[in-house]
Amino acid sequence: MTWELNDVVCNPVWLVSTVILGLVVRSQRRGSWDPRACKVELKGKTAIVTGANTGIGKFIALDFARRGARVILACRNEARGNAALREIRELSGNADVHLRLVDLSSLKSVQEFAATILGEEKQLHILVNNAGASGLPQGLTADGLEISFATNHVGPFLLTNLLLDLLKSSAPARIVNVSSANHQRGQVDLSHFHGKNLSYRTDVVYNHTKLHNVLWTNELARRLKGTDVTANSLHPGIVMTEVMRHYSWKLRFIFNLIGFFFFKTAEEGAASTIYCAVSEETEGISGKYFDSDCALVLPSPTARDPALAVKSFEYCEKLTSKL
Template sequence: MAKFPRFMIITSGIGAVVGGAVLLKDFIIGHGHKLPDTIRADGKVCIVTGSNTGIGKETAMELARRGCRVYMACRDLEKCRTARAEIISDTLNQHVHCRKCDLADFDSIRQFAEEFKAKESRLDILINNGGIMRCPRTLTKQGIEMQLGVNHMGHFLLTNLLLDNLQSSAPSRIVNLSSIAHTRGTINFEDLNSEKSYDPGAAYNQSKLANILFTKELAERLKGSGVTVNAVHPGIVKTELGRHMGFENSITASIFVKPILSFFLKSPVQGALTSIYVALEPSLESTTGKYFSDCKQKEPSEQAKDPTLAKKLWATSEKWTRLNSNSPSYSASPA
């Protein structure tokens, strides 16, 4: 029997281990389906919130690559401009625009919507991507707990302000980024603003459940309009979203925990796949009110399917955002 050199045996062993690790990672974190490059979006107008980094940036990049006119709605314009330059350089699409939109400030959201409407008459795709996770208890400009305010209330207001553009551009699509964390969430109407007690994880879970309830109720209200709205779980993704997690600044964690944890996380490119899929997949043109993960329709939690809960949250959100109010002031307590 022929003998193989030791280095060949070692190399084969390493290859098998690496290959097995890749397969294990794919099995654990799941993966999305990259749409064929033949699926284009030339001339479509889209907005992606929180698109200066992470999943949002990669989503804006892919939409621009497929021909969209992209509006990057971001709080930090300097970071937005840097990301925009990279997107234009990579895609050669010059129709990528930075616009100020602070989801923690209803005045900023309203100004963004007004300026967008003055520039564009149509809106084909709205991707409510921006978010914050497990931060210390802070408040938005209008006094709302930050995670609920940014992740849900800000996008609730923005979407409603842009509905006429979406409806006049039908068929059009809304994509709301939620999370599998919604399965651990409850809508605590007795302390919705976390004034009596605050737990960063519980507040985040509540905001992600709110994303799906908002999706369900909006889909009901938009039936027959040609506008679809769906929620997605992007996966557990390595982005700046986890900057408030306790181990981020730990030297010990940086050495031992982060390399292991990173193995089980999706990249931002992988995290953007489901958003892109739901926004552009032709077979989903009439699919609405659903929840997707890894580019497949999944069942959300039972609470997320409760129509009574969804309607109650909608009514509260209308009140807190002053959606139907003509008053220019939003500084009063939401209670």
């Protein structure tokens, strides 16, 4: 960058212009679908939301709880998970909300979580793979996987496969995978899963994982035809969440300053996921990709390549079949 952070944030013209424009944008911001206007009830239904202790995930879980569902918060941090649990129970008036711990970067943890669910739950109607992170430090997990790929893709892939029979026996059921428009800048190179041939410039690894999310969803939907279990992926929008918590304070400062005015709140960002998970309009729709305004759109050409989807899917099967 040719400018310094202080030159930007201390420039009064820039600050005033940003604030004025931001206030206008914020006042005009409207979603095309409002979860509060959707009257679908989920009484008697069971839902799992990963990453439900904060941000988008917490508002997704809160929405499901308000609809009367039995909601399982799948979280890595126990303290923050318990705080979210208390808040969701209080705001929804639904006591049938529960916390179960899982670290998606650990295949063993995912296995243990799935075993707990299969031992405790007789049905599962909604699985939302929401948890994900950008800017994770370079490194490999104990399973030999690049940490971002393990967290954002392989962990959710394994979790879904382990719970697939329960979803099928509970059908109709829905799988919703939170991807990102960033998948359009992603590439497929199977060596990435092991931390090879990767650039760790801002968002690059994240973009690759989000592309695999869409490819996986498309192939999963193909394999689920005739089961009454659907699978869709989506872009939640540019949202004020903690997804950038691993970046430098300078990038976070700019992101938060601009984001306060121009980006969606976590509650607004949850809308497209809730739309895919509960709306009557998406009933029976599978293998599709939705944007942040809940519109059905085409993902990138790479994400629509069926041969590439099979390749990615089968490779993840191979990575997790040794367990």
